[in-house]
């Protein structure tokens with residue numbers, strides 16, 4: 436059974452992948468602290484399961500720093516930090532810079548500042564992990580989500596730097612998924628096109644990320660690695 440004394444922090448867990456992973460961590464005996472930006476049914480679900488929910492908006496430096504201070508009033512240690520919160524924004528006319536800045540803050544500045552300011556909380560747990568949820572698309576770039584892809588690529592680089600900085604006390608790894616879950620407004624044509632991009636051709640759902648998370652949490656000899664979970668897009 437995992438050591439349930441130090442909680443796991445997972446960001447953006449009010450829905451979809453984050454909610455699923457938080458629920459699975461709770462099922463397996465971990466204490467969980469999660470962040471949410473919007474009040475959703477999943478937020479109450481996690482509270483009812485005993486998790487601590489903290490509001491956080493990582494779209495600005497101020498919001499990130501306020502969260503860090505709030506977190507430290509709720510725990511003196513952390514088993515792991517899972518940086519899951521994300522926005523998948525395409526380029527839209529006249530809002531390119533605003534969207535880029537939001538995603539830079541969310542995908543890079545928040546993990547950077549949280550990792551730096553919470554290193555001591557992680558050092559009070561053995562083992563200790565940081566896990567960045569990135570995106571397989573960083574392998575080749577994206578013509579339609581340029582800012583998203585660039586900021587996720589920056590997150591991949593943070594994995595390398597923090598792995599070097601925090602070894603051997605804290606393992607730092609990434610998970611780079613391709614399609615996991617469609618969004619409600621994805622039409623049939625989009626869904627067929629997306630499924631055709633991978634060798635395995637499925638919409639796997641959130642459990643494949645929990646399986647990857649479990650592997651990284653349990654394996655004492657993996658750091659500085661980003662796991663590709665992409666259905667074989669790279670061999671298609």
Ligand SMILES: NC(=O)C1=CN([C@@H]2O[C@H](COP(=O)(O)OP(=O)(O)OC[C@H]3O[C@@H](n4cnc5c(N)ncnc54)[C@H](OP(=O)(O)O)[C@@H]3O)[C@@H](O)[C@H]2O)C=CC1
Pocket residue numbers: 446447448449450451452453471472473474475491492493494518519520521522523541568569570571612613614615616617
């Ligand atoms: N879904 C997929 O197919 C794929 C997902 N990924 C990655 O996997 C992870 C999980 O994906 P998915 O579950 O679809 O993610 P979502 O798009 O559902 O986003 C997760 C959460 O991030 C939170 N969030 C967004 N912006 C902010 C912000 N400024 N401050 C704080 N929280 C914020 C949202 O909170 P709220 O709802 O409270 O506003 C949301 O619930 C993400 O990192 C994503 O990039 C990678 C490839 C494919």
Ligand SMILES: Nc1nc2c(c(=O)[nH]1)N=C([C@H](O)[C@@H](O)CO)CN2
Pocket residue numbers: 520521522523570612613614615616617618629
């Ligand atoms: N924060 C999010 N990031 C991503 C999402 C999402 O819904 N939220 N979705 C995708 C797509 O599924 C893409 O992988 C399909 O090719 C990517 N990132």
